[in-house]
Amino acid sequence: MNDIIIKNITRIVIPFAQAYGIFIILNGHISPGGGFAGGAIIGTSLILYTLVFGREKGKKKFSHKMSEIAESGGIMIFVLIGVIGIIMAGSFLANQSAGFPQGELGNILSGGFIPILMIAIGIKVASTMISLFNILIDEEKV
Template sequence: MKDFILKRIASIVLPFICIYGFYVIFHGHVSPGGSFAGGIIVGLSFIAFSTIYGIEKGRKKLPEKVLVYAESYGTLWYGILGLVGIVKGVPFLANKLAGIDMGAPGALNSGGLISLIGIGVGIRVASTMVTLFFTMMEEEK
């Protein structure tokens, strides 16, 4: 892939795609979208980067160790936030019962634990998609 125009356009457009994915993740509880769709958009920006600039540069940007850590700790983050309810003496993943301030409806900080859980899910989905792509693209040894 040695297309000059494709590389220049991608270097302009791809950061905005990545930022839009994080926007969808962070506003998942008040607007359309959600952590799953936002995570896929973040993953797609990295997949497009490694499709255009070559698989080696994409590997350099996201090493395998980073992907493994993001995948594992995203899941662990979900579990830890679920344990907040048990520590407070109410069921697993309890939100309002655990005494968390819910804020005004429609505001960005109105979700309680939901928005924090969404960050973990989004990072996990993004790293899973990038891992799938890298696993399929790499040459067999």
């Protein structure tokens, strides 16, 4: 697309959308939201970038390699926290008994591993959205 209005508006909107997505992910355990909603917002902002500036520039911002790392990294963080629960408390994904720092109820640093899991889910959902979109629009004629 070569429309100057769309390009400039997109440049202005994308940082706010991504900051809002990060806010929703980090506040998942004290307000409505969480990893799925925030990850969807971040993924949608990346899709908007690819739609407006074209596939080539989108590839530079979020390459195939990076999506691979983010894709498996999200699940790896998740499983790693579960394994820490096995080592410390004897059961998969144990929270308080595994000794995660609990913090004060209602603060942003509370809830043991819940914020970390939310970040992992957010990374996973955002990278899934953008890589599914990229696979669908990459025309690879057989």
